[in-house]
Amino acid sequence: MANIVIGTAGHIDHGKTTLIKALTGIETDTTSEEKKRGMSINLGFAYLDLPNNQRVGIVDVPGHEKFIKNMVAGLPGINLVLLVIDAAEGIMPQTKEHIDILTLLGIRDFLIVLTKVDTVDSDLKELVIEDIRDQLADTPLAEADLIETDAVTGTGIKELLEKIQAHSEEVPERSNSGSARLNVDRVFSVKGFGTVVTGTLLDGAITVGADLYLYPSGKKTRVRNIQVHETDVKSAQPGQRTALNLANIATEEIQRGDVLSVSEKLEDTWMLDVKITCLPDVDGGIGLWDRVRLLIGTREVMARTVPLGVDWIGPGEEGFLQLRLEEQVAVKERDRFILRSYSPMQTIAGGEVLDAAPHKHRRFKVEILESLKAKEEGSLDELITDFMVNKKQPFTKEKVLLEYLGVAKEELQPVLTEMAAEDRVIETSVGYLAHASYQKLVSQATEILSAYHKQYRLRFGMPLEEFRSRMRGVLAEKEISALIALLKKDVVKEANDKLALQDFEVTFNKYQQAAKEKIEQTLAKNGYTPIKKEELFDIDKNAVEVLEALNGDSVIFLTHEYVLLGEIFAQAVKLVQDYVAEHGQMTLGDFRDLTNSSRKSSMLILEYMDKQEITKRVENYRVLGS
Known part of the structure; x- marks a missing residue:
C-alpha cells in the first residue's frame, strides 16, 4: 500500500485548519501567534486514519499571501490536494494563486472541498458552486470532485473520507531505488x-x-x-x-x-538548468538577468534568470532557463520549483530541474538546447545517453544512474542490456561507458600515443605508467585499467609494460640498422654475461637511440644499467624451467654452472626472472614462480 501525503490549499479563513481538525482531531495551528492571529503562519502537520485503516499524512499549509513560501515548502511529496473554498465567499485571489502554484508544481490530483455549507442558504451555495466550476474550467481541477462539508456540524465529512480513501487506493507505490x-x-x-x-x-x-x-x-x-x-x-x-x-x-x-x-555525493550548486512555464497574466514575461525568488524544496533563494535559445519567455509561454543563484542549493533532476517576482512578490512561473549542476552556457548554443530537450522529453535510453555523455566522469555506475533517473532497477537493467547489445553503451567492471564518451577517450589516448611516437620514433611505445599518469586527471586508477583493456581490443597494443598504437612500427634507416646489427652481434658474442649499456654506446654513434628502441624486443634491460640479448635470456629461462622440473629447485651456483657465467652475471639474470615472476626465491634457492 502506497504512502500518502495530503495537502490543503485555499484562501485565508476558508476553514482549512478547522476541516483538518474535524477529520483528524488534531489541531495544526500550534503556536501562540497562530492562535492569536487566527491564521496559519507555518506548516501544520497531522495524520488521518481512513476507514480501511490506512494512515495518511496531512500538511496544512498557510493561506495568507505573506506566507506563500511556507505554503510551497509543504508541497514536495504531496499526492492529493484538498482545495478548500468557503461556501459564502467562493474563489478568492489567494485561491487562484494557490491553484497556479499547485499546477506549476505538477500536481494534478485534487478534491474541491466546499466548507461552511450549513452557514449559507441553498441558492447562494449553488451560485458559488457554479462560479467555481466556471473559474476552474481551464485548469486541472475542471473535472475534480466537489464535496460539500461543514466541519462544525459534520456535514460531508464521511463522504470526504470515502473520496480520500478511493484516491489513496489508486496511488502507485513509490520506487525505493534512490538515495533517501x-x-x-x-x-x-x-x-x-x-x-x-x-x-x-x-x-x-x-x-x-x-x-x-x-x-x-x-x-x-x-x-x-x-x-x-x-x-x-x-x-x-x-x-x-x-x-x-x-x-x-x-x-x-x-x-x-x-x-x-544518505548520499554523500549530492552536489551543492550555484546554477540550475530548468524548463519553465510562465503564467499567462505575468507582466512582461521573464527576460535576461531578471531577479526572482526561487522556491524549491523547503528553501527560498534569490536568483537571476538567463533565457536559453530565446531573448525572453513571454506570458503563457514555455522555455528553458539557466538560473544563477545567490546561494547554493542541493537538489536533483526532476525536482519541481516556483519562481516569484522579487518585488512585488507574485508567482510568475514554475517548472522542473533538468540539470542540477550545469556549467555556464552560451545562450543560443544548439548543443545545449538539444541536451535540455532530451532531458525534458527523452525516452529512458535517451536520458541515459545524455546523462552519461554530459557528466564530468566518463564511467557511470548503475547506482548513479538509478539515483539520477529515479527509476527502479528492474526498469533500468533491460534498457542498459539493450543499449549494450546495440553498442551504444559499454559495460565494464567499473561501470557503464557511453559509446560517444568512449570515442572521446579513444581520441585522447590516440593523441597522447601519436605525440609519443612522433617524439620517440625508435621506441616501441610509451611506458604504461607514463600513460596512466597522463590519464589520471580524467579517470580513477581502476577506470584507467578498464580503459586500457578496451583500447587493446581496438587501437593499441602492449608489450613489456609499454603501449603503442596498433599501426605503429619501429622503422630503422640504414645507419640505424647497421647499429642494431652491431649491438645484437656484440650481445650474442657475450652470451650469458650481461653488458653495461654504456659499453655498447661506443660501438656506433646511433647506438644510444637504437638500444632504447630494442628494449623489450631483441634486447632485455635486466637493470637500468645492464642488458642481455633477448634470445640468450629466453635460453636461460628454458634452462631454469627444465632444471627445476627435474630437481625441484635451483641455486645460484647451479645456474652459474649451467651457463658457465660469473656469480654476478647469474645473479643479474635470476633477479630479473624473480621480478618477472618466472622464478621465486626461497631462502638461498629458487623455484618456479606462480
Missing part, C-alpha cells in the same frame, strides 16, 4: 532527545542508525530515532511524513531549507 532525501521543513529540540527535524521523505528509505549528510554544510549526522505519524519505527519509506531524531548535531546547525541525504 529529506527537505527539512521544521527543526526543534526535544528535552532528553536533542535535535529533531521533520519533512516528507523522498527517493528512498532511511533506517535507524543510518549516517546522513546535511547540505549545504556537509556535516555528518546519525539517525537516532524515527517517527512516522507519532509512532516509533525502525525505518521510514519514500512518501512518508517523517520525524528524525539526530545525533552529533546541534539544533542551531540545521535550518529549514537544508537537505538531509
Whole structure:
C-alpha cells in the first residue's frame, strides 16, 4: 500500500485548519501567534486514519499571501490536494494563486472541498458552486470532485473520507531505488532527545542508525530515532511524513531549507538548468538577468534568470532557463520549483530541474538546447545517453544512474542490456561507458600515443605508467585499467609494460640498422654475461637511440644499467624451467654452472626472472614462480 501525503490549499479563513481538525482531531495551528492571529503562519502537520485503516499524512499549509513560501515548502511529496473554498465567499485571489502554484508544481490530483455549507442558504451555495466550476474550467481541477462539508456540524465529512480513501487506493507505490532525501521543513529540540527535524521523505528509505549528510554544510549526522505519524519505527519509506531524531548535531546547525541525504555525493550548486512555464497574466514575461525568488524544496533563494535559445519567455509561454543563484542549493533532476517576482512578490512561473549542476552556457548554443530537450522529453535510453555523455566522469555506475533517473532497477537493467547489445553503451567492471564518451577517450589516448611516437620514433611505445599518469586527471586508477583493456581490443597494443598504437612500427634507416646489427652481434658474442649499456654506446654513434628502441624486443634491460640479448635470456629461462622440473629447485651456483657465467652475471639474470615472476626465491634457492 502506497504512502500518502495530503495537502490543503485555499484562501485565508476558508476553514482549512478547522476541516483538518474535524477529520483528524488534531489541531495544526500550534503556536501562540497562530492562535492569536487566527491564521496559519507555518506548516501544520497531522495524520488521518481512513476507514480501511490506512494512515495518511496531512500538511496544512498557510493561506495568507505573506506566507506563500511556507505554503510551497509543504508541497514536495504531496499526492492529493484538498482545495478548500468557503461556501459564502467562493474563489478568492489567494485561491487562484494557490491553484497556479499547485499546477506549476505538477500536481494534478485534487478534491474541491466546499466548507461552511450549513452557514449559507441553498441558492447562494449553488451560485458559488457554479462560479467555481466556471473559474476552474481551464485548469486541472475542471473535472475534480466537489464535496460539500461543514466541519462544525459534520456535514460531508464521511463522504470526504470515502473520496480520500478511493484516491489513496489508486496511488502507485513509490520506487525505493534512490538515495533517501529529506527537505527539512521544521527543526526543534526535544528535552532528553536533542535535535529533531521533520519533512516528507523522498527517493528512498532511511533506517535507524543510518549516517546522513546535511547540505549545504556537509556535516555528518546519525539517525537516532524515527517517527512516522507519532509512532516509533525502525525505518521510514519514500512518501512518508517523517520525524528524525539526530545525533552529533546541534539544533542551531540545521535550518529549514537544508537537505538531509544518505548520499554523500549530492552536489551543492550555484546554477540550475530548468524548463519553465510562465503564467499567462505575468507582466512582461521573464527576460535576461531578471531577479526572482526561487522556491524549491523547503528553501527560498534569490536568483537571476538567463533565457536559453530565446531573448525572453513571454506570458503563457514555455522555455528553458539557466538560473544563477545567490546561494547554493542541493537538489536533483526532476525536482519541481516556483519562481516569484522579487518585488512585488507574485508567482510568475514554475517548472522542473533538468540539470542540477550545469556549467555556464552560451545562450543560443544548439548543443545545449538539444541536451535540455532530451532531458525534458527523452525516452529512458535517451536520458541515459545524455546523462552519461554530459557528466564530468566518463564511467557511470548503475547506482548513479538509478539515483539520477529515479527509476527502479528492474526498469533500468533491460534498457542498459539493450543499449549494450546495440553498442551504444559499454559495460565494464567499473561501470557503464557511453559509446560517444568512449570515442572521446579513444581520441585522447590516440593523441597522447601519436605525440609519443612522433617524439620517440625508435621506441616501441610509451611506458604504461607514463600513460596512466597522463590519464589520471580524467579517470580513477581502476577506470584507467578498464580503459586500457578496451583500447587493446581496438587501437593499441602492449608489450613489456609499454603501449603503442596498433599501426605503429619501429622503422630503422640504414645507419640505424647497421647499429642494431652491431649491438645484437656484440650481445650474442657475450652470451650469458650481461653488458653495461654504456659499453655498447661506443660501438656506433646511433647506438644510444637504437638500444632504447630494442628494449623489450631483441634486447632485455635486466637493470637500468645492464642488458642481455633477448634470445640468450629466453635460453636461460628454458634452462631454469627444465632444471627445476627435474630437481625441484635451483641455486645460484647451479645456474652459474649451467651457463658457465660469473656469480654476478647469474645473479643479474635470476633477479630479473624473480621480478618477472618466472622464478621465486626461497631462502638461498629458487623455484618456479606462480
